[in-house]
Amino acid sequence: MKDKTTTTEQAMALIRDGDVVTTTGFVQSCIPEMLHAALEKRFVDEGAPRDLTLIMCAGAGDSKGLGTGRLHHDGLLRRVIAGNFGRMPKVAQAAQENKICGYNLPQGVISQLYRACAAGQPGLFSKVGLHTYVDPRHGGGKVNKVTEEDIVKHVEVDGEDWLFYKATKIDVAFIRGTSADRSGNISMEREALTLDCLAQAMAAHNNGGIVIAQVERIVEDGSIKPKDVKIPGLLVDCVCLADDPDMHRMNYGVQHNPALSGEIRVPVEGIAKMPLDQRKIIARRAAFELPPNGAVNLGVGAPDGVAAVANEEKATAYITLTTEAGAVGGVLAGGSSFGSSANADAIIDQNQMFDFYDGGGLDLTCLGMAECDAEGSVNASRFGGRLNGCGGFINISQNSRAVVFAGTFTAGGLKVAVEDGNLRIVQEGRNKKFVRLIEQITFSGPYASQRSQPVLYVTERCVLQLTPNGLELIEIAPGIDLQRDILDQMEFKPIIENVTQMDPRIFQDEPMGLMNDLLNLNLPERVTYDAARHTMFLNLEGWSVKKKRDVEDLARVLQDAFAKSGRDVNMVVNQNGFRIAEDLQDAYAAAVGQTLERHSASIAHYTTSAFMRLKMQGTLASRGVQPHIFESGEEAHQAIWGS
Structure with a gap:
């Protein structure tokens, strides 16, 4: 079988002027530092390769010159398509000075475009980016004046707005793993993340390009279990061994943490x-x-x-x-x-x-x-x-x-x-x-x-x-x-x-008892019953409906309270400071509003917020509940008892 292990010098010699290069890494983690350093060295020594296009999802560097920050040299890059420029400030500066073309696209879009490239598709349809600076009606993700080509289009499909992101074919992929055999099969047992390495490798390979992998050790052929192989050798062209540990750190602040790679579990206390x-x-x-x-x-x-x-x-x-x-x-x-x-x-x-x-x-x-x-x-x-x-x-x-x-x-x-x-x-x-x-x-x-x-x-x-x-x-x-x-x-x-x-x-610098709030364990305390006046009080002051479970919990608490007090009670609901998420208003009206309507002889809601009064009246009316929401507790009480 072909031995794919090689030196970084030999691997970098395969990159041509004008190639489209993609690299892995997320913020400060999983960065193939040795490959970036080798590409920088070749360009500084030889002036080649020139005019590359760099495609990357997230920032991959320390913001001080490492990672993709090494690729800032004039002439090395012609164009950058990236989700983040902050981790390579000199490259960002070149873009701001109109020295290179640049696009800032959503990280997830770039990540998914690798798969489109691998599958030979022209691009990606997505709603991500609508009404932001990525939308071509607001700039199309271009970062400067010299960037003229449109790679994002606004389209309408079945009456709905979509964005179409054009795929850029990839010539070279820099990836990273832990172990590799000489056939190029790669595992990631000591990596914190797997990122897009498989999709990037497939995108470059299927375009007739090359895949260069940085690993920390070479192992015997056949010693990596098939299910542990993250990138099969058929996709990999060059395997480069990082013999300097500083070039293969888990991230820039941590040499290796087995808890982050899943090798061990640590007590969180x-x-x-x-x-x-x-x-x-x-x-x-x-x-x-x-x-x-x-x-x-x-x-x-x-x-x-x-x-x-x-x-x-x-x-x-x-x-x-x-x-x-x-x-x-x-x-x-x-x-x-x-x-x-x-x-x-x-x-x-x-x-x-x-x-x-x-x-x-x-x-x-x-x-x-x-x-x-x-x-x-x-x-x-x-x-x-x-x-x-x-x-x-x-x-x-x-x-x-x-x-x-x-x-x-x-x-x-x-x-x-x-x-x-x-x-x-x-x-x-x-x-x-x-x-x-x-x-x-x-x-x-x-x-x-x-x-x-x-x-x-x-x-x-x-x-x-x-x-x-x-x-x-x-x-x-x-x-x-x-x-x-x-x-x-x-x-x-x-x-x-x-x-x-x-x-x-x-x-207060002490535990907050957050779980009582998240699980609504204190919610029953918000419901009280006055047997003498056959009236139930629901105190929602300062409470908020943030998720569907809140609606379900409140409806259950009310049903339990009605079961104990009987039907046809008077109901007074305090909604001062009460908030309800926009997308849960209908669910609240259906579950809570109708429960109150079915079990109450009369209901008086009150809140000092005019906006909340209008909102709740509209919400409940949409479900056939027609409440009058008062401005104060006194008005609500008077409506129930007449004085």
Whole structure:
């Protein structure tokens, strides 16, 4: 059999001027560093190969020159199609200076395009990117003026809007694995992620190109079990041994962690507790939105702190955390290991994870935000003079059932302190995040509102929500002044109607008892019965319907209460500060509204929020329930008893 092991010099000599090269890697993990270094060395020494097209999904580098950051030299690249530019700042700078052509496409789209290339298909139909800067009606993902070719088209199919992404044939694929035999069969037993290596290899091979694999050891032919082979040798042309351990680190901060590769399981009780700073405050508030038994994605930065909070509150067993890189379950890792998971249940290929996401498999995502406007549109891709890129943000945010954008209220030097359960702004950030005009639309608030997608914006000092009329301020942290700390730090005024205080437990440095809230264990305490007046009181103040299970739990609690008190009771419902996710209004009306209607002799709802009164009247009326929702408890009581 052919021996495919070779030197990096021999492998790089096969790359021609003008080739389309794709490489693997996710943020700081699973990067074939030796291959990037070898390609850079050949170009510096020989001036070739020139004018390459680089295609990559996520950022693959340390943002300081490693990974794909090595490919910044003038003349080496002609064009870049990437989900992220932030990990290769000099390449991003070349694009911003119009020295190279560039496209910033959704990470999941690029990931799925590898399969289209492998199958010989012309491209990919997707709704991902509609109404964002990727939509050709808003720029088509082009990052500069010299990029002229359209590779994204807006099309209509059966009356629905779609985007068509053109596939670019691949000539060279850089992949990475753990072990390889001399026939080129590759396994990944010590890798944290499998990413798109199989699809990339297949795309290059089926186009008549070459596949170059970096591994950390060569093993005897036939010693890798068939089911452990992730990339079969028939797809691989060159196997290069990374004899320098620094060139084959699991990620830039970790040489090797067997818990991240699934070789061992570690006790999670020892995971360090987060300090009670702005990052933890944000993560704690976001954690109240976690759906039990649901699938969750967490972004980098403030959002990845939710995993640590969930573990601290012993909620990890009740939710399934995932990453777009392919990790399912376990405790998501942060820092240089972001994208990986300790004690994961499974690791699947990245393109398959995006199939799951795009198809609506996510119950909740928590993502960062750089800028936000009055319509709830978010910029997370190009800001502050930097071309960062969207990564998986567009796929994830558009297709998750519910979205939480999490980040500090201002940026650049913000310092806060928690004192006796109150939040104090010690030093305000230099840059406002809530602005009149965002630089780029990575998430469209109006499009989300049109699709009734529940969206929250969680910061350390307040919480806002998306409504059909724009952003509404709904919660403020204890100790925060509305005018000074919020309105004066925004370039627009949000809707302000019925603002409540953020849960005080968030600002106490002790466990919050989060599971009681997530599992609605205290929900029966919200129902009381006054036998003397044959009246039942339902106190929904400050409670929110975030997921379908909340509707089911409330309906069950009411049915149990009616079974004990009998039918035809008077009913008073307090809805002050009550919130219901847009996409659950119909389910609420069907389950809760009709239960109340069937079992009550008379019903009086009340809330001080005019918006909630209108919304609930419309919601219940759509199911044949015709309530009058009063403005105060006094009015509701008078309607029941006449005085």
